[in-house]
Amino acid sequence: MTIEKNLCGSTAEIKLSGWLNTQTAPDLGAEIDALGAEITALTIDCEKLEFISSAGLRQIVAAHKKMNGALTLCRVSDEIKDVFRMTGLDKHIAIQ
Amino acid sequence: MKKESIGKRITRCFIVILLLSLASTGAWNYYHTYTQNVRESRREAERCAEIVRLSLDRAELDMEALLSAEADERYRSERDSLRTLCRTFDLDYLYIYTVDPSAGERRFLFCVGGDDDKDAVVLRERYLGAVSDEAFDKWEQALLSGSREMQMGRVSTRYGNNVTWLSPYTDWQGRLLAVIGMDQSIRLEETKVLREFLVAVLPVVLALTTGLLVLLILMRRRILRPIHTLSERMSLFAADSSREPEPIGIRSEDEIGEIAASYEKMTGDIRAYIANIESLTRERVETNVQLDVARRIQYGLVPEETSLKGEGFALHAVTRPARAVGGDFYDCFTGDGNTVCAVLGDVSGKGISAAIFMAMAKTVIHEKLTSGFGPAETLNQVNDVFCAQNPEGLFATVFVLVFDPESGRMRYANAGHTPPVLLGSPCRLLRPDSGIALGLFEGAGIVEDELTVQPGEGILLYTDGVTEAVNPQKKFFGEARLLEALEGFSASSGTAEDAVRTVTEAVEQFREEGEAFDDMAVLSLLRTGRGL
Numbered sequence: 001m002t003i004e005k006n007l008c009g010s011t012a013e014i015k016l017s018g019w020l021n022t023q024t025a026p027d028l029g030a031e032i033d034a035l036g037a038e039i040t041a042l043t044i045d046c047e048k049l050e051f052i053s054s055a056g057l058r059q060i061v062a063a064h065k066k067m068n069g070a071l072t073l074c075r076v077s078d079e080i081k082d083v084f085r086m087t088g089l090d091k092h093i094a095i096q
Numbered sequence: 097m098k099k100e101s102i103g104k105r106i107t108r109c110f111i112v113i114l115l116l117s118l119a120s121t122g123a124w125n126y127y128h129t130y131t132q133n134v135r136e137s138r139r140e141a142e143r144c145a146e147i148v149r150l151s152l153d154r155a156e157l158d159m160e161a162l163l164s165a166e167a168d169e170r171y172r173s174e175r176d177s178l179r180t181l182c183r184t185f186d187l188d189y190l191y192i193y194t195v196d197p198s199a200g201e202r203r204f205l206f207c208v209g210g211d212d213d214k215d216a217v218v219l220r221e222r223y224l225g226a227v228s229d230e231a232f233d234k235w236e237q238a239l240l241s242g243s244r245e246m247q248m249g250r251v252s253t254r255y256g257n258n259v260t261w262l263s264p265y266t267d268w269q270g271r272l273l274a275v276i277g278m279d280q281s282i283r284l285e286e287t288k289v290l291r292e293f294l295v296a297v298l299p300v301v302l303a304l305t306t307g308l309l310v311l312l313i314l315m316r317r318r319i320l321r322p323i324h325t326l327s328e329r330m331s332l333f334a335a336d337s338s339r340e341p342e343p344i345g346i347r348s349e350d351e352i353g354e355i356a357a358s359y360e361k362m363t364g365d366i367r368a369y370i371a372n373i374e375s376l377t378r379e380r381v382e383t384n385v386q387l388d389v390a391r392r393i394q395y396g397l398v399p400e401e402t403s404l405k406g407e408g409f410a411l412h413a414v415t416r417p418a419r420a421v422g423g424d425f426y427d428c429f430t431g432d433g434n435t436v437c438a439v440l441g442d443v444s445g446k447g448i449s450a451a452i453f454m455a456m457a458k459t460v461i462h463e464k465l466t467s468g469f470g471p472a473e474t475l476n477q478v479n480d481v482f483c484a485q486n487p488e489g490l491f492a493t494v495f496v497l498v499f500d501p502e503s504g505r506m507r508y509a510n511a512g513h514t515p516p517v518l519l520g521s522p523c524r525l526l527r528p529d530s531g532i533a534l535g536l537f538e539g540a541g542i543v544e545d546e547l548t549v550q551p552g553e554g555i556l557l558y559t560d561g562v563t564e565a566v567n568p569q570k571k572f573f574g575e576a577r578l579l580e581a582l583e584g585f586s587a588s589s590g591t592a593e594d595a596v597r598t599v600t601e602a603v604e605q606f607r608e609e610g611e612a613f614d615d616m617a618v619l620s621l622l623r624t625g626r627g628l
Contacts, residue, residue, distance in 0.1 A: 051564075051572075053564070053614065054423075054444035055444055057444060058490065061491065061536050065489070086493075086512060086514060086515070087493055087533045088511070088531050088540075089512070089533070089536070091532060092536070
């Protein structure tokens with residue numbers, strides 16, 4: 001699992017690759033916690049994300065809450081989209 | 097082996113070195129002095145013999161005539177001058193004799209002694225013309241067989257222990273006319289050698305001893321004592337590392353100082369590590385105790401295996417936590433009016449927090465269902481409870497099913513859980529409205545679906561630990577393999593337990609040796625024929 005973070009004014013972009021599971025989810029949590037109050041919108045690039053577990057979903061939801069809904073997931077693979085659909089999260093989080 | 101300090105060993109080594117060097121310098125010195133003395137003595141004897149030869153030449157003494165003549169005035173004066181020579185060269189005896197090899201005898205021409213007593217004896221015994229027929233010794237033999245070198249012999253005669261020099265006296269053709277003998281007492285020689293040896297060796301001995309002593313003292317002070325201190329400290333530290341070590345107090349700029357500094361740093365580091373390890377161990381023990389308690393609570397709430405049978409239905413459920421405490425749970429009970437309630441859920445995350453959340457979820461859902469709420473109502477209400485109090489941001493996906501065995505009607509609602517499998521011919525996935533996982537957003541709006549199953553049909557619920565099981569090639573088990581595994585299962589002949597076992601065995605076989613990342617729970621509910 002690797003996490004790349006780019007800050008640009010009040011928006012931030014995080015690129016995830018590999019497996020976001022119980023072992024790696026806390027790393028993403030720490031990155032999101034580290035975002036300052038000036039960041040009001042976050043995009044998570046999931047192009048290279050291969051797997052997401054419930055612990056990973058929790059971090060996504062936490063980010064969604066921290067951004068007051070201004071969270072976008074982009075370039076999400078079909079497998080990962082299924083997970084969001086199955087858990088009903090696609091109804092609340094913007095997925096592209 | 098007996099313990100012995102380095103200091104003692106070094107001292108012993110020093111003494112051995114001292115003795116060895118003494119012995120070797122002594123031997124060398126003795127040899128050197130001795131050969132020098134012999135050389136000197138030879139030179140002296142050569143000079144003396146030369147003078148004798150000159151005076152014999154000057155006197156033009158005819159040996160034969162001399163022997164036949166009486167000891168006249170002239171003979172006595174020659175003899176006196178030989179005595180003076182004898183004393184001058186510090187000889188015991190000086191003598192001149194002819195040799196007759198054919199007769200094997202010597203004839204003395206002159207024989208003088210150094211002091212008066214000796215002279216009186218030889219004047220009486222080795223007078224002019226006195227014959228001695230003792231066998232020729234090897235030095236005389238050498239002269240007789242043509243050697244013209246002065247011979248050195250060591251002999252013990254009745255006149256004492258002597259070094260004897262034998263020098264030839266020849267005519268102009270080199271024929272041996274007479275032998276000039278010069279005796280020196282050995283005792284005199286050896287005292288001289290010994291004295292010179294002592295004079296040469298003593299200063300060396302003194303210098304060596306002093307040097308070694310100074311070296312020893314320096315070593316003791318600069319090396320042995322600090323090492324001793326260090327060794328003591330180390331054994332103290334090894335015996336009880338918890339004690340605060342006193343400073344060693346070695347501040348020299350050499351290697352010993354470096355060792356002392358490294359040692360102090362090392363003890364500090366070790367103490368820090370030990371403290372760290374101790375606290376880690378304590379924490380670990382505490383965590384293990386907590387985990388143990390949590391596991392016992394969880395096993396009480398969610399047993400590893402449960403069977404529930406009643407008229408017209410059979411239910412079997414298992415759970416397999418990946419770690420000591422898992423987040424998967426199930427619940428099954430008979431509710432109002434002979435209905436059967438089955439709940440299967442998965443709490444996000446693992447470990448204690450997941451277990452606590454799971455316990456809460458199971459309890460609240462159970463309570464709502466027994467209070468007569470329908471599946472969707474139950475889940476919507478539980479979602480509101482979770483959203484109100486969820487500091488950790490945990491959530492749970494849950495599938496709730498209420499079954500009436502009599503009519504075969506199943507009412508169910510889904511909160512973001514994996515789609516269940518309809519056990520029939522063929523088995524297929526049901527695709528209910530996915531809903532949303534509980535605890536994430538208020539107002540979940542979960543809806544209810546329903547379905548009627550025939551006797552010999554059933555439903556199988558599972559958590560994502562089944563479909564997301566991973567093999568060593570990092571492939572997921574997936575829904576396709578799940579359906580494939582259930583192909584051979586017939587709900588009309590197999591039991592609920594068979595259905596569950598078919599799935600768990602397929603997953604375990606697929607995973608091979610790989611570690612289970614996620615928990616796994618499987619529940620099957622079959623509608624059986626009446627009377628079964």
